[in-house]
Amino acid sequence: MEFLASLLPASLVTHAPAIIVVTPLMMAAVAAIMPNGRLGWAVTLISTIVSALLALAIIVDVQTGGVVSYAMGGWAPPAGIEFRIDGLNAVLLMVIGALGLLSVIYALPSVADEIEEKKQSLFYSAFLVCFAGLIGVAITGDAFNMFVFLEISSISTYVLVGMGASSDRRALTAAYNYLVLGTIGATFFVIGVGFLYMATGTLNMADMATRLPDLSDSRVVQAAFAFIIVGLGLKAAMFPLHLWLPNAYAYAPNFVTSFLASTATKVAFYTLVRFLFDVFWPEAPFVEVSFLWVFAILGIIGMIVASVQAVFQDDARRLLAFSSVGQVGYMMLGLGMGTAAGLSAGMLHLINHSMMKGALFMALGAFAIRFGIRRISDLNGFARSMPFTSVAFTIGGLSLVGVPMTVGFWSKWYLGVAALENGWWWAVAALILSSLIALAYVARMLAAIWVAEPHHDKAGAIAHARAPWLMLGPLWVLAIANVWFFFQPDFLISMANAAAEAAFSGGAR
């Protein structure tokens, strides 16, 4: 990886934090005025490649030099806006950069199939704005700037979800409900940041962290904590606040779902970790009690209830969307333990889950491009005609369950070990129970693909179909990654440990 990063000129790397966000934003403006969809896609591909490479360069910088800080406009942090990258958001940069690049390569046939020609370049432009927004949220070190980037990514996400209306009108109501709940979440976040500003007088998160420990008995700070947790919980689809997610992921275009499922909730989870560990003082009484009661308990209830709901779903993508809500529960459990081992297990699951869900939704998109599948029963007998996609889907499904030989096993393993260290045997029991439920709904889909007979009317069409190469490539990269990182887990584990250690060392220790 160091070799790849050394490709870039030194001057570019010093300004990498600014360029990684600005390139997609300006390329979005260029993509919007492109005459046709293919040019729009080309601009999007170039921009995501540049951002992915810069993400790599920043990660190498963070591993060698510790915290990377970049003052926007040349103004020192409390007065100006600061970009701050440490071990914690380096993981996010890696996930968004890699998954964004794979999704864009995957996008050309999928978008050409679902979005009408005239609107494709605008669609790519909206995707680039969402991509830049997510990177911005991951990088910024300023609380209000995080709200602005949260809104940038959210508004473009509402539009991208709404664009699914060309194939299913329910995408419009899904986008509308997501907009209303997302805006309420963002407004709660603004109220929380306003209260923090009222108590500390600054907006820079690192600066806030130095002032908050001696304010922990101030009721304004406690109210700010409550509002920020509810606001970011809404964005991260934490268990009781996840009502918008199933419809949004089920009716959005396939390309949008595969990108959002592997990055959007992860970034919101990162913001929760950043505020909990690096802004608020973790030893403060009201924060300490929230670890167990808000995050661990809700995470576990979310794991079980969402997985049960997933089993009874009829629509294939709604099933995986409910499973995503359950998986967010795993990360919340990791966060709720409050220990370095727990948080690193949570971050490991964040990385693994982005690989699993990316592969699963891409496989569903590949199935859909040939036959526009909706219900699970539509998947019958696909293994015969689309073996490559079916095998990749199976690997993704097994990884979701946590079967050994796939990367899901390690995240469940480390979560279990961290829970036992913490003495939470009931958490381990919940982990096992939700894995069994996950086995139920994954087995249901695999049975449809491998065992069931294809419907008589589509038998002929199924015989010789195959997904286009541009879709199979990223799908298989993710499928192989799911297996490869089982045998070589130390790279991901070192990133996850660095993230946990950065979270614990940040803030006012």
Add this chain to the structure above:
Amino acid sequence: MTPHLVLRIVAKLLIPLIVIFGLYVHFHGDYSPGGGFQAGVIIAAAVILYALIFGVENAKRAVPTWFVKFLAAFGVLLYGGTGVATLVLGANFLDYDVLHPDLAHHSGQHIGIILVELGVLSTVFSVMMAIFYAFAGRAPDIPEGEW
């Protein structure tokens, strides 16, 4: 008798003044309340007033849709371009001091602020026009009489 005669005459007088006021608000933003946003909205209000009185089709001839789409992208590119220019000149992103050698009078800052506000002006103006065209063009479902 042409319909809304009084409105047409008054509008012909008012619209240029509104646009000039918008530009005043933009360029005077450093010294008095105002700036890119307010200016963009005011100029958009002028063109919307024209569209309400002379019809959306005439407004689309005056401010065509492709121009609106281009101006929206141009605004973001102008803003980002100013930032990239400061990067190329060796300072951090959006650090306007490098834009002009005369640091004593901070003229680099003044140039940067005017350029940035111009970018905001063009984006806000064109997006407000795009939203108006999107809503105004569609056939109203409620019959005229029912108002």
Add this chain to the structure above:
Amino acid sequence: MIEIIAERFNFVIVIILMMTGLYAVVATGNLVKRLVGLSLFQTSVFLLYITMGKVFGGQPPILPEYSEGHGENDAYAGEAAAAVTDHAAEAADIAESAASHGETVHHAAEAIYSNPLPHVLILTAIVVGVATLSVGLALVVRIRESYGTIEDEAINHADYAVDSARRNT
């Protein structure tokens, strides 16, 4: 207790307005009315920020005009800065709570200004509010065209009917 509330009545009023907006969002079934409630809720949050930055006896944060000619601009700026420092020191000793407050009291020249930072944040938030509102209204128009109604109960019934019809085929 009453004395505490009386000194902060602006925050009490703003909180009541925010809750009115939130009530409008949750209670209504009409999609346009819900967006109206949402923008009511956001406008009230703007009021919270701005009342936070108000200083009694302060002026809007627009410094006195001092660019008569560029010639003596820097001289004036230097002198204004000098004026600021000695005024601040002078104001510091006469300010009634100077002793309790460690940092020097920040006054520019002789006038006191309100805090400009909340104003900047709210300029951003207003624009975000309008952007969300316009995308929401675009979605409502599309929903009306494809469903024929903008009441969420009617929309749910329509979806449920389509679902059950599809499940029986």
Add this chain to the structure above:
Amino acid sequence: MTEFDWTQLLDYALMGMLLAVGIAIVRLKNLFAAVMLMGVYSLISAAWFVSLDAVDVAFTEAAVGAGISTVLMLAAMLLTAREAEPVKAIRHWAALIVVSVAGAALFYAVGDMPVYGDLHSPANSYVGMDYITSTPNEIAIPNVVTAVLASYRGFDTFGETVVIFAAGLGVMLLLGLNPGKKKGDEE
């Protein structure tokens, strides 16, 4: 409190009107009246912003909040419906619960909030006020808010421009710029 100055009376009047308009909007079923009252609400809050020394924000709220938002809501209402159905009681109870929980959290915090108009409150004595002392030396333009908006926190405004651009993209994608010609292209 300082001696009673008459602008306080103006603040009380504005706050009273805001409360009355807010409650009226919630209770109204006629969408036309609700939208117009929302415009009135924005205008009154713009007036209160002026008395709170936030002149730039008042200008923007009047132009963007009262102007464009009301035009948008009227245009959307023209295309959808004029009347909102009455709401079942169960929804009112749900709304009441949500509002009382959020309201309780907010009122819980009022006790520690700084006094109205206090110069030495933490918010008014750190970064915010430093801008006033540093603007003459570093940027040298009278309007401190524009200086902070465009230069100190210029990246926020860049994000804002992108937010407006994204909203424009969204409306162009969802509704299309010249919808008159191709009627009923999507199902």
